[in-house]
Amino acid sequence: MAQSEFGELEVFEDFLGFDPDYVWAAGGFAIGQVSIASVNEGTIESTVDESGGVVAITSDTGDNDNFAMYSAPMVAGSNGPLAMEARFKLNNVTTLSSVFCGFTETLDKTTPVMPAEFATATMTYNGTGAMAGIQFDIDGTTDDFRAVFGDAGAALTGNGADANGTRANATLTADRWYIVRVEIDPNGAARVYFGDGTNTSQMRLVKSISSGIPTDVVLFPVLMQENRTAGAVVTEVDYFRARGYRDWNAN
Numbered sequence: 001m002a003q004s005e006f007g008e009l010e011v012f013e014d015f016l017g018f019d020p021d022y023v024w025a026a027g028g029f030a031i032g033q034v035s036i037a038s039v040n041e042g043t044i045e046s047t048v049d050e051s052g053g054v055v056a057i058t059s060d061t062g063d064n065d066n067f068a069m070y071s072a073p074m075v076a077g078s079n080g081p082l083a084m085e086a087r088f089k090l091n092n093v094t095t096l097s098s099v100f101c102g103f104t105e106t107l108d109k110t111t112p113v114m115p116a117e118f119a120t121a122t123m124t125y126n127g128t129g130a131m132a133g134i135q136f137d138i139d140g141t142t143d144d145f146r147a148v149f150g151d152a153g154a155a156l157t158g159n160g161a162d163a164n165g166t167r168a169n170a171t172l173t174a175d176r177w178y179i180v181r182v183e184i185d186p187n188g189a190a191r192v193y194f195g196d197g198t199n200t201s202q203m204r205l206v207k208s209i210s211s212g213i214p215t216d217v218v219l220f221p222v223l224m225q226e227n228r229t230a231g232a233v234v235t236e237v238d239y240f241r242a243r244g245y246r247d248w249n250a251n
Contacts, residue, residue, distance in 0.1 A: 009079060009244040011071040011221070015237065016053035018046045028109055031055065031069075034240050037109045038067040039226075047236055056236045059227055066226035067235070068112040071242050077215030079244035080186035084221035087179045087197065087238040093172045095138060096233045098226045099145075102133015102182040102192065103219040114226050116148045116165075123164045125150040130214045132190040134180050134206065135165060138228050145170045145178070147192035147207035156212040166207040168194040177238065179203055182221075188213040 013033040022044040028037045031044070040060035047054035059065045074082050082103065090097050104115040106127035115127035118137040123146070125131070130151045136144070146165025149156045155163040170178070177197025184190045188211045195203035213219075221242035225235045 003248050007246045007248070009074065009246055011242045012239065013241075014053045014239045015046070015055040018053075020046055020048075022046070034069050034071050035109075036067055036069055037107075037112050038065070039111050040065045042067060042232065050236075052238060054236050054238050056234055057225070058234045059225060059232050061227075061230060061232045063227055063230045065232075066112060066114070066224060068107065068222050068224040069237065069240055070107060070220045070222040071240070073218035073220045074242070074244040075216060075218055075247070076184045076188065076213060077186050078247040078250065080184060080215075082184040082219065082242075082244045083181065084242040085179065085181040086223045086240045087177055088223060089175055089177050089197070089236050090225070091174055091234040093136075093138070093143070093174050096228055096231050097136065097138055098228050099136040100133055100222065100224045101180040102131065102222070103184060104131045104133070104222055105129025105214075105217050105219050106131070107220045107222060112224060114224060116150060118146060118165060121164060123148060123155065125153050125155060128153050130217055130219060132184055132192065132213055133182050134168065134192050134194060143172055144168060145194055145206075147194075149190060149207075149209050149212060151212070151214060156209065159212040160207070160209045161212065162207070166192075168204075168206045170194065171196045184213050184219070186215060187211060188215050
């Protein structure tokens with residue numbers, strides 16, 4: 001028989017534990033099963049006018065102020081296949097917002113930095129480690145969500161990845177639910193799915209790569225929002241999920 005029945009690693013935070021008095025703690029804090037890190041301190045509240053458990057995170061008001069919602073890291077080669085998924089919406093998708101949702105090896109828990117940023121027509125890979133996810137940035141000439149795959153501060157090449165990201169052809173609307181799902185296999189293959197969040201739409205495959213994500217590094221599942229001008233952004237999150245499998249061979 002298996003060593004134990006508890007082989008699955010799973011975080012599923014649905015924000016059902018209502019708390020009207022959340023307090024932003026400098027240096028990071030936890031909400032249920034997820035942690036929050038940020039550049040400067042915003043506010044966080046349970047949403048009272050929507051059903052199903054929704055948390056509203058308002059960033060601080062400075063340019064490049066941000067927050068990162070994340071959970072414990074996983075390794076694709078020993079914990080995979082990995083998957084993370086989040087459902088979220090933004091109150092501004094035209095002048096203020098930048099988003100990354102997926103897996104990243106580089107995550108500073110004191111001053112988190114957006115793993116990838118898009119300006120004009122070029123994707124810049126800030127993360128010094130591996131990443132796979134979706135990115136949205138209003139600094140681009142054409143606004144859209146874009147699937148990104150990178151490592152060592154550069155785009156992955158030669159395996160189907162696009163250096164400047166792959167457009168999701170999203171419907172960009174403020175206060176509209178978006179769903180992102182990112183999967184990474186033990187061999188380094190990865191896929192990014194995206195949904196516009198309506199009742200009639202399903203998540204669609206934006207981009208898949210056949211290999212390239214390092215299989216021996218720790219990857220944090222993360223949802224991150226960053227201001228693009230001096231103005232606060234409200235991000236509402238319905239749920240955050242991450243899943244992998246326990247490495248029974250680890251000593």
